[in-house]
Amino acid sequence: MPKIIDHEKKKEQIVEYTWQSIVNSGAKGATVRTIAKLAEMTPGQIRYYFPTHSALLDAVMEKVNHKVAQRIQEIFDQEDLTEKERVIQAILAVLPLDDDRYADMEVWMAFQYELHEAGTNSMGDEIRLLIQKSLQYLSEKKMLQEELPVELTTMRAHALVDGLALHKLLTPDRINNEHAAKLIRNEVHSWLKEEYR
Incomplete structure (x- = not known):
């Protein structure tokens, strides 16, 4: 049976990790790669939810x-x-x-x-x-x-x-x-x- 993914929860988690990344390293340190590592996701998965860096920062x-x-x-x-x-x-x-x-x-x-x-x-x-x-x-x-x-x-x-x-x-x-x-x-x-x- 396929795993059911709560997409809204995933988006909230990515936003939380981005917030934490900015607090830790500033805007320059909040790269998709850094956020993906914190969230234990791939950069592609992050981009699936937030296609651009500015969309992620908006959230x-x-x-x-x-x-x-x-x-x-x-x-x-x-x-x-x-x-x-x-x-x-x-x-x-x-x-x-x-x-x-x-x-x-x-x-x-x-x-x-x-x-x-x-x-x-x-x-x-x-x-x-x-x-x-x-x-x-x-x-x-x-x-x-x-x-x-x-x-x-x-x-x-x-x-x-x-x-x-x-x-x-x-x-x-x-x-x-x-x-x-x-x-x-x-x-x-x-x-x-x-x-x-």
């Missing part, structure tokens, strides 16, 4: 984006947090402040590098969208300063989060987690009416 990025979105949703679902604290914790959730988030950021950076090398617009909008949604959430709660320049605030906060993420990834000893958290907290406080700071 890995989808996994990372799903994990981060889930992490953020869990923060907003915590009833014991204030609105302000939810926003602060959600922004901190995208920074590489622990092993799991560090690994996700490494994969994200590898993906951006791969897109850049292919001549594609490499900067995703995920962090900017998080800042926009955070500002919108606080606006709906009537917590934002009346005259807050929302577009400039979005740009500034986006640059801050991107910069912190890059520093934490490339030079982790330069900024400790407490200082990173304080910078994010100060940024969010600068958006708020006095009574909510």
Whole structure:
């Protein structure tokens, strides 16, 4: 009787091995040959599921984006947090402040590098969208300063989060987690009416 293969499970396993390979060796080290060895498959089997390297990286990025979105949703679902604290914790959730988030950021950076090398617009909008949604959430709660320049605030906060993420990834000893958290907290406080700071 022929062996029944769960193709979806195989694809998930390949994505997991690719994620691990990028964490261990960066984008350049995540070759089909390396992934096949980790997955105990042949390169041909990997290509059967993901015909191109970019298709494989897309699947890995989808996994990372799903994990981060889930992490953020869990923060907003915590009833014991204030609105302000939810926003602060959600922004901190995208920074590489622990092993799991560090690994996700490494994969994200590898993906951006791969897109850049292919001549594609490499900067995703995920962090900017998080800042926009955070500002919108606080606006709906009537917590934002009346005259807050929302577009400039979005740009500034986006640059801050991107910069912190890059520093934490490339030079982790330069900024400790407490200082990173304080910078994010100060940024969010600068958006708020006095009574909510």
